[in-house]
Amino acid sequence: MQTWLVYAILAFLLWGFWGFFPKLTTAYIKPPSAMVYETAGALIVAVVVLLFLIKGRPELHSKGILFAVVTGMAGITGAFFFLSSLSVGGKTSVVVTLTALYPLITILLSVLFLHETVTITQGMGILLALIAILLISL
Secondary structure, three states: OOHHHHHHHHHHHHHHHHHHHHHHHOOOOOHHHHHHHHHHHHHHHHHHHHHHHOOOOOOOOHHHHHHHHHHHHHHHHHHHHHHHHHHOOOOHHHHHHHHOOOHHHHHHHHHHHOOOOOOHHHHHHHHHHHHHHHHHHO
16 A cells, blocks of 8 residues: 555545544633643644654754645644534534535635646536535525
């Protein structure tokens, strides 16, 4: 099995748990507190990466660092609203499915700023995803 596929499957599995555990979390604590503990969990993983994968020497490049920090800010802020949605009664199955359509935003940004192209087939997939958002949110 190709390495990229192993990694993609692991991401798929872990993100499945990532979408499931917040409903349990918000049954016991509010989203702001949950965010603090989620960040602590992320820091544990970051320290392991720092110590073992990059041997304590992260790369330094101002634009790379800026984009990484902005990525973290967007991710944790999105996680806050995800938790908030679940905590005020959103069904896990609906909230996870709706928010999992975030690649639509990525595609739009990639077309606008990276000048990537979308084929007719991909465009049809995007249209179906938009229809899915409508159907899921009803």
